[in-house]
Amino acid sequence: MNETRADMEADPEVAPEVLKARFGRDIARDFDLDDPMFNDRFDEVLTFMVNKCPISYSKAGTGYHLVNTNEQVRRVAQDWRTFSSAKGYMPNRPEGLPYLMPEESDPPMHTNWRHKLNPHMSPKVIATYEDVIRKDCNVLIDTFIEKGECEFISEFGALLPGWAFFKNVLGVPIDDLAMLVEGVEQGTFALPAEERPAHMARVFTYLDTHLRWRATQPKRGDVIDTILEGVIYDDGTEAPWDHKVSILVDLTFGGIATTTFVMSSAIHYLAMHPEVRQQLIDDPSLIENAIEEFSRVFPPVIALGRTCTRDVEVAGTEMKEGDFVMLTWGAASRDPRAMEEPEKIDIKRETILHSTFGVGPHRCIGSNLARLELTATIEEWLRRIPEFSVREGTAPVYVTGFLRSMRELQLVWPK
Amino acid sequence: MRVKIDGEHCTGHGRCAKYAPNVFILDDDGYNADRSNEIDVPAGEEENAKRGMKSCPERAITLVAE
Ligand code: HEM
Ligand code: SF4
Numbered sequence: 330m331n332e333t334r335a336d337m338e339a340d341p342e343v344a345p346e347v348l349k350a351r352f353g354r355d356i357a358r359d360f361d362l363d364d365p366m367f368n369d370r371f372d373e374v375l376t377f378m379v380n381k382c383p384i385s386y387s388k389a390g391t392g393y394h395l396v397n398t399n400e401q402v403r404r405v406a407q408d409w410r411t412f413s414s415a416k417g418y419m420p421n422r423p424e425g426l427p428y429l430m431p432e433e434s435d436p437p438m439h440t441n442w443r444h445k446l447n448p449h450m451s452p453k454v455i456a457t458y459e460d461v462i463r464k465d466c467n468v469l470i471d472t473f474i475e476k477g478e479c480e481f482i483s484e485f486g487a488l489l490p491g492w493a494f495f496k497n498v499l500g501v502p503i504d505d506l507a508m509l510v511e512g513v514e515q516g517t518f519a520l521p522a523e524e525r526p527a528h529m530a531r532v533f534t535y536l537d538t539h540l541r542w543r544a545t546q547p548k549r550g551d552v553i554d555t556i557l558e559g560v561i562y563d564d565g566t567e568a569p570w571d572h573k574v575s576i577l578v579d580l581t582f583g584g585i586a587t588t589t590f591v592m593s594s595a596i597h598y599l600a601m602h603p604e605v606r607q608q609l610i611d612d613p614s615l616i617e618n619a620i621e622e623f624s625r626v627f628p629p630v631i632a633l634g635r636t637c638t639r640d641v642e643v644a645g646t647e648m649k650e651g652d653f654v655m656l657t658w659g660a661a662s663r664d665p666r667a668m669e670e671p672e673k674i675d676i677k678r679e680t681i682l683h684s685t686f687g688v689g690p691h692r693c694i695g696s697n698l699a700r701l702e703l704t705a706t707i708e709e710w711l712r713r714i715p716e717f718s719v720r721e722g723t724a725p726v727y728v729t730g731f732l733r734s735m736r737e738l739q740l741v742w743p744k
Numbered sequence: 745m746r747v748k749i750d751g752e753h754c755t756g757h758g759r760c761a762k763y764a765p766n767v768f769i770l771d772d773d774g775y776n777a778d779r780s781n782e783i784d785v786p787a788g789e790e791e792n793a794k795r796g797m798k799s800c801p802e803r804a805i806t807l808v809a810e
Binding site for chain 1: 755756775798802
C-alpha cells in the first residue's frame, strides 16, 4: 500500500511502462474517467488506485488530480475553504453549462440553502413517503410479473426513483418524467460533451416553467414553496430567481439520475447470488445493512471535483491555486486502510464505512430518500419475485464517466 | 463511555442513529441533535455506539472516555 506520491513513484508496480502494459495507459499519471477501459475494468482499476495511487493525475483537457484514499478524500471534502465547489464539480466543464445550487456553491451561501432545504429531506419526513413508494414498487412489478421476464432498467430501475421524486417531492404527475430522464441522461453522458448543455437547457426550461406556475398557486408548505420563499444571503441580498431554478434542477438531477444504478446493481448481484437472496428472504431485517453494503460497492457517483483556492499539498503532491481536484468517492469506499477486506461484498458487515453519498457539507441531501427507495425495492421485489436470474447469454451494459450507470439488465423468473 | 460530536463536521449522514438509536438522536434537519456537545453513552449501548462512530463518514464522533 502506498501512502504518498513518493511511495507511489518508488513502486515498480506503478512504473509507467508497467501500467501501460497492464491497463493500456499510465493510470497513475494519465488517467481518464471517460476511458472505455475504466468502464470495462471498473473494480480492478478502483482497487488498484486506492491501494497504489493515493493521488493520481489525468491529462484529459486541462487536467485534474484524483484523490483516492478514504482519509484524504475526507480531508479534502471537509476543507471547503481550500477546496471550493463554486467553480463546479465537473472536470473540463463544457461552456454554457449553468452552475447548480447548492452543489456548486460554498458556505455561507451553501449553508443558507441547506438550512432551508434539510428539514424537507430528513429521515423523519422521508419516512412519510414510504407507503407511496412501496405501492409504486408493486404497481411497476405488476406490469411485468406475469411475463416471467423484464428489462430491469427501463421497466423498473429508471422509473421508481423518478416516480418517488415526482410524486412526493416535486408534487407533479409523472407524465413528463421520460422527457426529463432523457434530458438528464443526455446532459450527463452525451458525446461529444459540447452537446450536453443543450440537453440540460431542456431540463432547466421545464423546471423554470414549473416553478413559475407554482408561484401562482396556493401554498402547499412543501419543498417547492420553500424554494420559492428563497433565502437571504449573508450580504443582505435575496437569492435571485436563477438560483431558485437551479436548486430545483439539482434536486431533480440527484432525484432521478443516481439511485437507479445502486438499485440495478443490487438486483443484478442478487440475481447472481441465490444464497444471499435466500438470507435476505429468511431475514428481511438484514436488508438495510445489505443496502449500505451495495451502496458502498456500487457507487453511481464515482468522483466529483473541487477547485483549489490556494497552493496546497495532499499526500505529498503539490497542488496549485486553480488546480482541479476530483474526490474519488468510489475508491475511498474500498480503502483497506479504513476497512477489512474491502473487495469482499458482505451484507452482514459489522460496520459499513463509505463515501457513496459524499463527505463534507455537500453530503447528499437525497441520501435518506435514496435509502428508502432502495430498501422498499429490495423488500418488495424479493417478496414478489423471490427466484430470478440474468437471462442466459446476456450481461448488464454499463456506461462510466464521473458517474456510472447501467443501461440494460435482462432478468427472467419462473412464470 | 463518553463521546463528543463535532459541531462542524456532522453533516447529517444519520448513520450514528441507525446503529445506535438509543444513543444518538437526529434533529429535524436529520443531523445529530447533540452536535457540538459531549454525551454519556447509556450502559449496555457501548457496542452500538461504537458501530455508529465507525460508520460515520465524517469521523464526527470521537471517544472522550471509555
Ligand atoms: C444512491 C443515490 C444517490 C447517490 C449515490 C448520490 C450521491 C451524491 C453525492 C456523492 C453528492 C455530493 C456532491 C458533492 O460533494 O459535490 C450528492 C449531493 C447531492 N445530491 Fe445526491 N445522490 C443520490 C441520490 C439523490 C437523490 C434521490 C436526490 C434528490 C432527491 C439527490 C440530490 C442531491 C443534491 C441536491 C445534492 C447537492 C447537495 C449539496 O451540494 O449540498 N441525490 N449526491
Ligand atoms: S453519522 Fe456522523 S455525520 Fe452523520 S449524523 Fe451521525 S454524527 Fe452526524
